[in-house]
Amino acid sequence: MLLSRLARVSQEVAATSARSRKIALLAELFREAEADDVPIVIPYLAGRLPQGRLGVGWKVLSRPVTPAAEPSLAVREVDALLTALGEVSGPGSQAERVRLVGELLGASTEDEQRFLFGLLTGEVRQGALDAVAVEGLAQATGAPPADVRRAVMLAGSLQTVAEALLADGPGALERFRLTVGRPVLPMLAHSASSVAEAVAKLGTCAVEEKLDGIRVQVHRDGDTVRVHTRTLDDITDRLPEVTAAARELRGERFILDGEVISFDDDGRPRSFQETAGRVGSRVDVATAAREVPVSPVFFDALSVDGRDLLDLPFTGRHAELARLVPEPMRVRRTVVSGPGDLAAAEDFLAETLKRGHEGVVVKGLDASYSAGRRGASWLKVKPVHTLDLVVLAAEWGHGRRTGKLSNLHLGARTADGGFAMLGKTFKGMTDAMLTWQTERLRELAVDESGYVVTVRPELVVEVAYDGLQRSTRYPAGVTLRFARVIRYREDKRPQEADTVETLLAAHPEVRP
Numbered sequence: 001m002l003l004s005r006l007a008r009v010s011q012e013v014a015a016t017s018a019r020s021r022k023i024a025l026l027a028e029l030f031r032e033a034e035a036d037d038v039p040i041v042i043p044y045l046a047g048r049l050p051q052g053r054l055g056v057g058w059k060v061l062s063r064p065v066t067p068a069a070e071p072s073l074a075v076r077e078v079d080a081l082l083t084a085l086g087e088v089s090g091p092g093s094q095a096e097r098v099r100l101v102g103e104l105l106g107a108s109t110e111d112e113q114r115f116l117f118g119l120l121t122g123e124v125r126q127g128a129l130d131a132v133a134v135e136g137l138a139q140a141t142g143a144p145p146a147d148v149r150r151a152v153m154l155a156g157s158l159q160t161v162a163e164a165l166l167a168d169g170p171g172a173l174e175r176f177r178l179t180v181g182r183p184v185l186p187m188l189a190h191s192a193s194s195v196a197e198a199v200a201k202l203g204t205c206a207v208e209e210k211l212d213g214i215r216v217q218v219h220r221d222g223d224t225v226r227v228h229t230r231t232l233d234d235i236t237d238r239l240p241e242v243t244a245a246a247r248e249l250r251g252e253r254f255i256l257d258g259e260v261i262s263f264d265d266d267g268r269p270r271s272f273q274e275t276a277g278r279v280g281s282r283v284d285v286a287t288a289a290r291e292v293p294v295s296p297v298f299f300d301a302l303s304v305d306g307r308d309l310l311d312l313p314f315t316g317r318h319a320e321l322a323r324l325v326p327e328p329m330r331v332r333r334t335v336v337s338g339p340g341d342l343a344a345a346e347d348f349l350a351e352t353l354k355r356g357h358e359g360v361v362v363k364g365l366d367a368s369y370s371a372g373r374r375g376a377s378w379l380k381v382k383p384v385h386t387l388d389l390v391v392l393a394a395e396w397g398h399g400r401r402t403g404k405l406s407n408l409h410l411g412a413r414t415a416d417g418g419f420a421m422l423g424k425t426f427k428g429m430t431d432a433m434l435t436w437q438t439e440r441l442r443e444l445a446v447d448e449s450g451y452v453v454t455v456r457p458e459l460v461v462e463v464a465y466d467g468l469q470r471s472t473r474y475p476a477g478v479t480l481r482f483a484r485v486i487r488y489r490e491d492k493r494p495q496e497a498d499t500v501e502t503l504l505a506a507h508p509e510v511r512p
Contacts, residue, residue, distance in 0.1 A: 001037045003078050003108070004071030005029070006044060007115035013045075017416065019132065026136025035167040039159045040079045042133055046495075047417070049119055050079065051086040053443075056120055060098055065105035067113050078104065078116075121446045121456060130158050130495075137162050143170035151176035153371040156184050156232050178308045180221045180253055183228035184371045187257075187300075189361055189378035193506060195345045198362035198379040199336060206314065207345045208299055208333040209352045210359040210380055212272045213261030214279045214491065218296065220246050221253050229279075230491065238285055242296045251324045253305055258298035258331070268356040272487055280490075299331040302369060310369045314377075317369065335365070349381065358382055384464050385506075387412070387480075387498045388489055390419055391461055393454045394441050397426070397434075405438040405453060410463060410483065412476070413499045419457050420476045420500050428464075428484035437488070460489040460497050468507045476500045478507075 009029045013022050026045070033041055043050050085100045105113050134152055138145040143165060151161045154176045164172035178184065192198040199205060215230040216239075225243040227236045236243060242260060262270040262278060269275075270292070278292040301309055301321040309317050321330065334348045349360050359382035367377030389410040397406030407426040411419035429437070444455035463483045471479040 001033050001041065001075050002071055003073040003075050003112050003115070005032065006041060006075060007111050010045065010115055010118075011111070014416070019135075022132050023135040023139055026133055027139035030137055030140035030162070030166065033166060035163045037075055038162040038166060040075045042130075042159050042162060044075070044119060045133060046130060047119065049082060051082055054082060054086045054120065056085065056097060056101060060094075060101050061117060061120060063098065063102070065102055065113070067105070067110040068107055069109070071109050071112065073104075073107050073112065133158060133162075137165060141165045141170055143173060147173050153373075154178055154182075154184055156182070178255070178303055178310060180219050180255055180303060180306075181224070181226060183217050183219070183226075183232045184255075184302070185232070186215060186217060186230050187370050187378065188374040189380040190374050190376060191502070191506065192362065192379040192381050195349050195360065195362065195381050196339070196342055198381055199342055199345050200339050201379065202362055202364040202377065203338045204336070204365055205338075206318070206333050206335050206363045206365060207348050208331050208361050208363060209355075209357050210361045210382070211259045211261050211297060211331065212269060212358045213259035213275050213294075213297070216242070216258055216260050216296065217302075218242065218246050218256045218258065218298075219254075220249070220251070223247065231493065235279060238279060238282060238288075239294060240285065241289055241293055245296050245329065249324055251304055253303075254324060255302040256298045256321070256325070257300035257302060258296055260294040260296050262292050262294045276491065296329060297331050298325050298329060299333075300369065302371075310371065313366045313368065314363055315365045349383075353383060385467065386462055386464050386486065387503065388460050388462050388492060388496065389422065390457045390494045390497045391441065391455060391459045392419060392421055392457055393452050394437070395424075396451045396453070401426075401434065403438075404434045405441050406434065408437075408461065408485070409452075410461070410480070411457065411497075412503055413495070413497050414476075415499075415501065419494075419497075421474055422476060422500075422503070423471075423474065423479040423483055425463060425480075425483040425485060427482075428486065433485070433488075457494055460492040460494060462486040462489050468503070476504070478504070 009025055013025050016022060039050060081100060081104050085097060088096045088100070105116065108116060134148050135145055138148040148161065151173045152158050155161050161176065164175060192201070195207070217228045219226045225236065225246045226234060227239050227242050228234055239260060260275070260279060262275045264270055274292055275294060278288055278294055281288045298321060301317050301324065303309055304320045304324060309320060334344060336345045352360055359380060362379045362381060364377035367375060389412055391408050392411040393409040394405040395407040397404045406429070407424050409421055409424055411421050414420050440459060441453060441455050444458055445453050446456055447454040464486050465480040466482040468478045469481055470477060473479065
C-alpha cells in the first residue's frame with residue numbers, strides 16, 4: 001500500500017465527525033491493504049509509530065525538504081526506513097538522522113510530508129482510534145463486529161486479529177480464545193461521584209477496596225508463571241515473590257486479575273511511587289525485593305482449570321477465586337443489598353480510607369468480565385475529584401524553580417482523538433518531581449516559544465481538583481479549579497486519559 005493512500009484516508013477521517021463515515025473510510029482502506037501492511041497501517045492511523053520514540057527532535061524536522069512531485073513510497077518501505085532511523089546511535093548519529101529524515105521527506109509528496117510530520121511529532125489527530133478501526137475491520141471483512149471485538153480482547157492486539165482476518169477471512173476469529181500464557185486487556189472501571197451513586201446504579205453489589213498499586217494479570221500453567229501489566233508487558237522476572245505466591249495456590253492452571261502493592265512494617269500501603277519504582281526496577285531484583293517487597297492481591301478469576309470464566313457473572317467468578325486463593329491474598333470486600341444497605345457500603349469506604357487505600361470499586365454481581373473495556377458494572381469511588389490528563393506543554397519556572405519546567409498545560413481527550421486544554425498547574429510538585437519532569441518533558445519537546453515548551457502528548461499525569469468553572473479561555477469552555485499534581489502515570493497511555501465528555505458529565509452544573 002502506498003503511503004499516499006494512507007495519508008489521504010487520515011486526512012479524510014480527520015475532516016469528518018461522523019463515526020459511520022470514519023468506519024466506512026477505514027473499511028475501504030482495509031479492503032485494499034495486504035495482511036503484511038496491517039502492523040504498520042493500524043498504528044499509523046492511531047498516530048503511533050511501531051518503533052516508539054525515534055530520537056528525532058524538532059531541529060531535525062524543521063529543516064525544509066523539497067517534496068516529491070509524485071507518490072512512490074510504500075508503507076513497508078517507510079517502516080523499514082524509520083526502523084533504521086531508530087537504530088542510529090553513537091558518534092555522528094545526529095548527522096545520520098538528518099540524512100535519513102531528509103531521504104524520507106525528499107521521497108514524500110507534500111501531503112505525505114504533512115502526515116509524516118504528524119507521526120514523528122505525535123501530532124496525528126484524525127481520530128482513527130482502535131474502537132473505530134475494529135468496526136472498519138469488521139465491515140471490510142464481513143465479520144460480526146462483536147466477534148471482532150472479542151477476538152481483539154482475547155488476542156490483546158488489534159494488529160494480530162486484523163492480519164488474520166485479512167489473510168483468512170472471518171473463520172480466522174475461531175483461533176482467538178482465552179489461553180493461559182497469553183494476556184488479555186483488563187476490564188476497567190468508570191468513575192462515580194459517591195458510593196450512594198454507585199450503589200443506586202448497580203443495586204445488589206460488591207464493594208471492594210481500591211488499592212493504589214500496579215495492576216497485574218497472573219498466568220500459571222503447572223510450574224510456569226507469567227506476570228503481565230495492564231498494558232500486557234511481561235514483568236515476571238521483576239517480581240519473584242508474585243511467582244512464588246502463584247505457585248502456592250491450589251490450582252495448576254489459571255488466569256487471575258489483581259494488583260501488586262507494597263506495605264510498610266505497620267501493614268499500611270506504601271506510596272504508589274515506591275510500588276511503581278519497585279515494579280519498574282530491572283537491576284538487582286533480589287535487593288529491590290528485600291527493600292521493597294510487594295504482595296499480590298487478587299480480585300477476579302478469568303480462567304481456572306482450563307475453563308473460560310469471562311462470561312460468568314461476577315458471583316460465579318468470585319466463587320472460583322475464593323476456592324483458589326486464600327482470603328489474605330484476596331481484596332477485602334463486602335456485599336450490600338442495594339440502596340437500603342447504603343450505610344454498610346459507606347462504613348466500608350470509611351474503613352478502607354483509614355487503612356490507607358484510595359477508595360473503593362463497586363461491582364455489579366451479575367456482570368460478565370468485559371476485558372479491554374470500561375464496564376458500566378464497575379464503578380470506582382474516590383473521596384476527591386481526580387483526573388488522568390495529558391501534558392501538552394510546560395512553562396519554565398522562576399525564582400527557586402528557575403531552570404525547571406514547572407507550570408503544566410493539562411489536556412483531556414476529545415471525541416476526535418485530540419486533546420483539549422483544561423488549565424495549568426504548578427502545584428503539588430516535589431523537587432524530585434520537578435527534576436524528573438524537566439528531563440522527561442525535554443525529551444518530548446517539539447517546539448519552544450519564549451518560556452513555553454510544547455511537547456508530544458504522551459505523558460499522563462493524575463491531578464486532583466476542587467471543581468470546574470466556566471471559562472472562555474479554554475476550548476472545552478471550562479477550566480479546573482485548584483488543580484494540583486498527585487503523580488505521573490507512566491503505566492497509562494495517552495489513549496487512557498480522561499475525556500472532556502466524562503468530565504462534563506461529572507459536573508453538569510457547569511456544562512458550557
